[in-house]
Amino acid sequence: MKIYKILNNKMPLIGALSALLFTACTDNFEDYNTNPYETTEEMLGYDNLSTGSFFVQMQRNVFPIAQQPEFGDEVYQTMQNLAGDVFSGYMGATNNWYSGANNTTYALIPQWYGQAFSRAFVDVMPAWNSIRNSAEEELPQVYAVATIVKIEALHRITDMYGPLPYLNFGSGALQNDYDSQQEIYYSFFDELNEAIEILTNFNIGSPDATVLDDYDYIYNGNVEQWIRFGNSLKLRLAIRIVDVDPSKAQTEAESAISHPMGVMTSASDIAALNRGDDFNYNHPLYIISHNFDDVRMGAEMESYLEGYNDPRIAQYFDPNQDGEYIGIRNGININSKSDYADGPFSNLNISANADIIWMNPAEVYFLRAEGNLRGWNMGGEARDLYEEGIRISFNISGASGNVEAYLSDGTSQPIGYTDPVSNGNSVGASSDLVSDITIQWDDMASFEKNLERIITQKWIAIYPDGQEAWSEFRRTGYPHVFPVVINNSGGLISTSEQIRRLPFPSQEYQNNSAGVNVGVSLLRGADNGGTRLWWDVN
Known part of the structure; x- marks a missing residue:
């Protein structure tokens, strides 16, 4: 029985409350002038x-x-x-x-x-x-x-x-x-x-x-x-x-x-x-990657997925014309867009009709695994929950590999990264920027090692939700994300600690100056990208 049919007219709201219209990619953003704290x-x-x-x-x-x-x-x-x-x-x-002075190099726009x-x-x-x-x-x-x-x-x-x-x-x-x-x-x-x-x-x-x-x-x-x-x-x-x-x-x-x-x-x-x-x-990532040609596979995804021989790589990204998966490191010098948009880098394997995922059960299994690792009652043991998170991630992504063989792999590790355009962006396999974390659960490992193991697999499983992945990186430091090569923040953001937040909007300083100044006083530092949030203490 269906109840609570609220409307006769089921047309969704189209632009009624937002004046944000665009004429070109990332340009000409209109300011909003509506009182954002009242429904009129x-x-x-x-x-x-x-x-x-x-x-x-x-x-x-x-x-x-x-x-x-x-x-x-x-x-x-x-x-x-x-x-x-x-x-x-x-x-x-x-x-x-x-x-080149933009978010990717910490010159926040x-x-x-x-x-x-x-x-x-x-x-x-x-x-x-x-x-x-x-x-x-x-x-x-x-x-x-x-x-x-x-x-x-x-x-x-x-x-x-x-x-x-x-x-x-x-x-x-x-x-x-x-x-x-x-x-x-x-x-x-x-x-x-x-x-x-x-x-x-x-x-x-x-x-x-x-x-x-x-x-x-x-x-x-x-x-x-x-x-x-x-x-x-x-x-x-x-x-x-x-x-x-x-x-x-x-x-x-x-x-x-x-x-x-x-x-x-x-x-x-x-x-x-x-x-x-x-x-x-249309899924926005399809537009951004296939129509705008503004984004490709990340270098870190190459490092982890290739290092682990992870079959999810084919579900997430397209191989280049040579059948290889190559990512792009962020925060680098790009002289010409064609060097990277037209180069040998892997595009996103996503269709216009793909659904936007808010949350998936693989993430929940990893959350439970971490909770149990901390001694909480999560309805299961950390190892079992961790392994079930990987299994359901394989299932959801449509990965064709043998998940049980993947779970028992105790030797594969992330690999170094080579930028085919500029070797100065590369990361050697022995660099401390490259993690040595393996896949197989280890009951004898330290708390920190198994936490890294959980967060790394969660990072792989919740792709492409980069916002949630960035939050978990800031909370835990995992997985290892390569620091930017070029830091245009003027010293406001640490290259090694990486970006921790976004500044408050300029419109707030114009329209709600007293309120936003209270917000600044509640921060643990200045209103810039280097200041840590309340829960970000590691």
């Missing part, structure tokens, strides 16, 4: 919008996609690809924007690093606030699902910047103080626990009922899957804070595992943005 009556009136279309708007802005499939994907490129995707080592840029903030506070938060105002009391299950989506979107934003104007959102104030990242994370846990409880009670009372199924392009209204995703997201956030509040981390992680519906365990649990008759998009 004018916004609510656009095209007779109501809850369903606001929910669609939230989904399409977690990972930003073009408002029309035929448009470019410059917002995704600047928010995700030229940030987490390259900072994590997943991908290497081919272009030399701004004569304001029009680029402001995009994530804009999407969160112009597109996601106002839509969620509208749903809260209309559904929190009368349709709490709708509000609960929207809240899970909001946290999936906003935890990515706080993990880019740190403090945000989050807790008081929707008050209508033009000047909003920022909240510390600790306060934001604790609010995430409270909100997730409330949303999971609401959905659990709703599912017990109406086990066959769906929520927002006409507008849900993740789970088609399946309440049990939303609960498992909510628990899995809570587990992710719990692990993130383990080094700054281990007691809180353990409590939240174990509550996620002990919930009757548990966490993601199978391929059917994947949280991915699907398509429908009235909802379509």
